[in-house]
Amino acid sequence: MTFKTKDENIAAVLYGAHDLRVEKRPIPQPQAGEVLLRIKATGICGSDLHYYLDGGLGPRRIDSSKPMILGHESAGIVVSIGDDTTKLKVGDRVVIEPGRSCGVCSYCCQGRYNLCPKMKFSSSLLQGPNDGSLCRYACFPENLCHRLPDNMSFDDGALIEPLAVALHSVERTPIKVGSTVHVFGAGPVGLLTAAVAFVKGAVNCTIFDINQDRLDFAKKYLPNGVRVVLLPKIKFQNAEDTITWAQDNAIHFLRDLSNDDSDNFADVVFECTGVAECIMLSMYVVQRGGTVMLIGLGRDKTLMPTDIITTREVDIRGNFRYANVHKKAITLVEQGRINLSSLVSHRFKLENSNILACLPLPLSNADFLAV
Ligand SMILES: [Zn+2]
Ligand SMILES: [Zn+2]
Structure with missing residues (x-):
């Protein structure tokens, strides 16, 4: 025709x-x-x-x-x-x-x-x-x-396309009811990943970003109780320095999240920036036996703290686009569960x-x- x-x-x-x-x-x-x-x-x-x-x-x-x-x-x-x-x-x-x-x-x-x-x-x-x-x-x-x-x-x-990325990545993690989740990057994929994690049962969620406006929007967009952390704008020339910075600072970022003694390590971390500093921080804010899902595609290749990954049994997974999730993504929006x-x-x-x-x-x- x-x-x-x-x-x-x-x-x-x-x-x-x-x-x-x-x-x-x-x-x-x-x-x-x-x-x-x-x-x-x-x-x-x-x-x-x-x-x-x-x-x-x-x-x-x-x-x-x-x-x-x-x-x-x-x-x-x-x-x-x-x-x-x-x-x-x-x-x-x-x-x-x-x-x-x-x-x-x-x-x-x-x-x-x-x-x-x-x-x-x-x-x-x-x-x-x-x-x-x-x-x-x-x-x-x-x-x-x-x-x-x-x-x-x-x-x-x-x-629906960025939602499909979020849905595919959440499905590839062991998130369940009650999970604690950290998300690096408050852009569309980060926000949608957090939103889908809540749908899947996550109850604690923290968003990390270097931009306060994005974090303010995240607080409005995501369910009540979402926490935000403003990261410093920092770029190391050397991968060793990145590891040292992440190791020294992760615990401070986590402590700032609550008034009590809870450690705030995450069951699952979604890294949506592709930035070496955030990738490294991900390794230090995930709990023992937890999962780090790498979604962001950066320019950098980076060193990994293999001692931490091995001795804490951290599962690191990669996520590339999506497969077989568009219909589910459409249903989530149709039913008003994702805006x-x-x-x-x-x-x-x-x-x-x-x-x-x-x-x-x-x-x-x-x-x-x-x-
Ligand atoms: Zn896209
Ligand atoms: Zn093929």
């Missing part, structure tokens, strides 16, 4: 650091098994910001001869369907799951498709550049489009050039773009 419209497809295309251009692109036609979406809302991910500010993420840098459309946190409406689509129809409102895995490797066959070595993830240079969905029209396989319930907005839909709309801090029109340059940094919570 050929889709016809007078509307133009515009896209936010990254050519290099601080070089984001709004361009007209042809409206793609859906292939077999795909649907064409009119994108209605896209969240700005930390990774989009890194690409914009640094021209890359980790070791990969954008090549201006192969520019990339940013964005992967999107919701939209089906406007055309390709052959062999059986599930979706024109007019359906959907959330996209922005990673196309190969579907045949051993990871895909086990359902751990987030680990697929051939994964093509929207707005990522890994196996790419892979164009994202910070545009008006984009095609996606229908099996990566999840229906939005009537009571959920496109804004909510766009923020997404209050995470939206700004709205921009896609056609405004240099959108990301408008964002106030550091961001207070999820920053947002409506198209």
